[in-house]
Amino acid sequence: MTRLTLRCSGGFTGPAGAQTRSIDLAQLPSEQAQRLTQLLDASQFFSLPPQLHKAAPQSGDFLYDLQAEQDGRLHAVHYHLDAAPAVLRQLTEQLSGYPPD
Amino acid sequence: MPASSYRCLCCIIPPRMLRKLADSGSCSPAERQQLLDQCELSAQLRGQRAVYSLLMTNLSAGEKRRSIYDAQHQTTLPGKLQRDEGAPPGKDDAANQAYEHAGTTYDFFRSVFQRNSIDNKGLRIDSSVHFQKQFNNAFWNGQQLVYGDGDGKRFHGFTHAIDVVAHELSHGITQYAVPGGLVYEGQSGALNESISDVMGSLVKQWQLKQSVNQADWLIGADIMTPAVGLALRSLADPGNPALTWSGDEQPKHMAGYLPDGDVHSNSGIPNHAFYLSAVALQGYAWEKAGAIWYRALALLTPNASFAEMARATEQAALLLYGIDSLEQRTVRSAWQLVGVTSPPQPAAAAGVPAGFPAGNPA
Numbered sequence: 001m002t003r004l005t006l007r008c009s010g011g012f013t014g015p016a017g018a019q020t021r022s023i024d025l026a027q028l029p030s031e032q033a034q035r036l037t038q039l040l041d042a043s044q045f046f047s048l049p050p051q052l053h054k055a056a057p058q059s060g061d062f063l064y065d066l067q068a069e070q071d072g073r074l075h076a077v078h079y080h081l082d083a084a085p086a087v088l089r090q091l092t093e094q095l096s097g098y099p100p101d
Numbered sequence: 102m103p104a105s106s107y108r109c110l111c112c113i114i115p116p117r118m119l120r121k122l123a124d125s126g127s128c129s130p131a132e133r134q135q136l137l138d139q140c141e142l143s144a145q146l147r148g149q150r151a152v153y154s155l156l157m158t159n160l161s162a163g164e165k166r167r168s169i170y171d172a173q174h175q176t177t178l179p180g181k182l183q184r185d186e187g188a189p190p191g192k193d194d195a196a197n198q199a200y201e202h203a204g205t206t207y208d209f210f211r212s213v214f215q216r217n218s219i220d221n222k223g224l225r226i227d228s229s230v231h232f233q234k235q236f237n238n239a240f241w242n243g244q245q246l247v248y249g250d251g252d253g254k255r256f257h258g259f260t261h262a263i264d265v266v267a268h269e270l271s272h273g274i275t276q277y278a279v280p281g282g283l284v285y286e287g288q289s290g291a292l293n294e295s296i297s298d299v300m301g302s303l304v305k306q307w308q309l310k311q312s313v314n315q316a317d318w319l320i321g322a323d324i325m326t327p328a329v330g331l332a333l334r335s336l337a338d339p340g341n342p343a344l345t346w347s348g349d350e351q352p353k354h355m356a357g358y359l360p361d362g363d364v365h366s367n368s369g370i371p372n373h374a375f376y377l378s379a380v381a382l383q384g385y386a387w388e389k390a391g392a393i394w395y396r397a398l399a400l401l402t403p404n405a406s407f408a409e410m411a412r413a414t415e416q417a418a419l420l421l422y423g424i425d426s427l428e429q430r431t432v433r434s435a436w437q438l439v440g441v442t443s444p445p446q447p448a449a450a451a452g453v454p455a456g457f458p459a460g461n462p463a
Binding site for chain 1: 102103104176233234235236237238239240241242243252255256259265268269272275276282284285286290293294297321325329333346348363364365366403
């Protein structure tokens, strides 16, 4: 069982416009679920530090919170996209393609 | 910025060097062909740039140069070109609104502050509409303006509100006008947000020709669905959900400052300092308070605090209106009223150095 929850905030609206995408991989077509699992594994998400912040963020830098729940493990990372490893950026881009809650 | 990609074409190796490498005899036939292909691509790109320059010659620096793109609900920027400078309106309301409001914002900065576009050198103003699906936001990504359509549940679009467009464009102006820009976290981040709110409100007031008493001082009125609220923020009364929305937690005084608060929350304090200055100075807000705030931008540093903004605006008032002028005293009082600075203590006035408690000199 893998469940991913991505929250994104920033821009003009800030907290008022924060959007969350909750994705239960078991509910996705297998190809999509496989792709997301691959990215999650490749990012070594459960070993990432809880915060990955850019040194001098600018107004276009959104803040992301990604929480992953997989086989009894739970981990969350708070990050700017520019400070995230490439695979985590790819995973974020994929998840952002799903409709918000 | 939100997960997105931006296409960039740049050639760092001069074609002459590519040809020299190809002719050097040190590479295989396949590598040689690759280098020659690259030469040709470089030439094509140079040609495109030359044609582009020719197309742009009828637009001199100092004129508006707007381009609106359709991101087509994807995240690749800028997207498909919808409307260029001077072209008639199309069928897409969001594209037309983004075009018109960017133009009014350009005109405001040009005629009120004699600023030539975002960088003061006539930078093109590029905007993309229909970013992502159900995107509840708008932003400046360091190069261009980007607008979502809203999810229809909480927000119903952003381009129809001129203060949203002016707010985002002002982030670009802050990027260029403050030496090194303003870092988007902590107090400097809240100042970055506040400056955009102030300029967003001023552009709206300027368009409507409203005095300080006529203005609504709201940011993002009519972008939210009625179920959520009336507006996003109020400069007149930050944190008043009756004027804004149920989750409005903006402080308007340092007593309510949120140490780990979002930049959109703590911006309520400098927003209110501007409002108090503008109302005290009366007339049109852009004429005095706006001019002082704009002049202060060049006096800031990337990690500026609220206290540094108070000093910068006081200094700007001095430069524009003279020492101990009504304007300088008004700005000083406004920052005291929101608790960023303290009124002078009687002991300090009597000569006790600042920092020592009255009646308890070291």
